Amino acid sequence: MHETIEGEVIVIDLETGSYYSLRDASADIWQGIESGADERQIADLLHRRYDASPETIGAAVGKLLDELAGEGLVEPGDGGSAADRAAPPQEANGRVPFSAPMLEKHTDMQDLILLDPVHKVGPRGWPHAAESEAGD
């Protein structure tokens, strides 16, 4: 689950209790994923907005996608056609300085999920797990 506010994306992982924030270029990458763009298309979009070489941006996009996949927030290979996607807003004076996209991870709420798990139970009641949870 995620929400964008003031250009910052906040992502909460209900399975682990971790939450993440993505700003600037990392928020643009997240929105690219959301719109169905693939890795190359996301890199192109960022290159139109940020002042850095295609190689620098391409490597940074790949690294963040790997991080997101490593956290289980996106599936490897996420993305599709970006044909419908509008280009990200560009600065009036051209491209803006590029900072390497960061995935900021917060784990202070993890105990609420990892140490205090919620087991969903089915109609048979306690202690029988619901079918979707059986075998966990």
Added chain:
Amino acid sequence: MTERTSASPSAVTAGRAALAENGLAGLQSSFDQSAEANGELVEYLPQSEAAPALTLHAWDAASASTPRPEFAPRLGSEAALPPDASGPGLSYHYDDANFQALHQPGPDVLSVLAAPGDVGWFWTPDMRRLPHWDYAAPFRHLLSWWLSARGYQHVHGGAVGTPSGGVLLVGRGGSGKSTTALSTLSDRRLRYAGDDYVALSSGEEPYVHSLYCSGKVHPSDLGRLPHLRAAVANADRVEDEKAVLYVPRAFPQAVTTGFPLRAIVMPRVTETRVARIVGATQSAALAALAPSTILQRRPPQPEALSKLARLVKGLPAYVLEVGSESASIPDAILEILA
């Protein structure tokens, strides 16, 4: 709506809420665990003719001298509650179209809500053995489920303000929410809606609804909140738990059922002396409010994120740097509300 509803079999009276035309008329309850009160429910409610919108039946085996209900699961090896636990604990949840049920083996609490009839049940073997965060703010899951179904949002945050508007205090445990909220109790300009959990309604004007009339503070913080010392209700237990106080008893002028919400404030304990307000981003406010609200609930409530984001987007956000002089906090809050 002020009548008390007794559970049966019960030695403990139930809490209840009422919906007035403009929202929650108020449910303010907490169990008093002091030796004299022996688990009595502390309540404050405004006078109202409205019928109860929710009836909660609460009882325990110890004071009612009744056996464990057949539907309460037997405790297994997972029952032990860690001494430093403050989260909801391992839990088992069931829901269908009409019922939600939650068993928390740690405190051994069973909560059941029936949507038809707006009625809930809360059972535990002995009310006097509830951990302080449960007896000071009871029925959290029952209220959260019931409020959600009516468009209200139960949130992890405190709130203080004036009748014309107030602030929501958000942040992780230890950030200074309680210190900030409780510092206002001796200031006659401000009202207290809670230090840890309140309900919000959105609409044209977001509104804070008080849920609990209690406050909790780490005993080591009583030194800089001297006005609270005489109000501590569990003085005999503060070596093992936070100091708990009941606002209507010690600070009746501070009680409120709620107020319009004007701003979101993130307290931050600093080395400064006088409290100071600093502008903050709405994204920081959402990050301080949403994860703990969503993840503390059983089951976690994913749909709350977009609701909370909409709320945050309509409000200014601030960091309140809390210094050593807690008496300066009310002025800083009133500066925001000016």
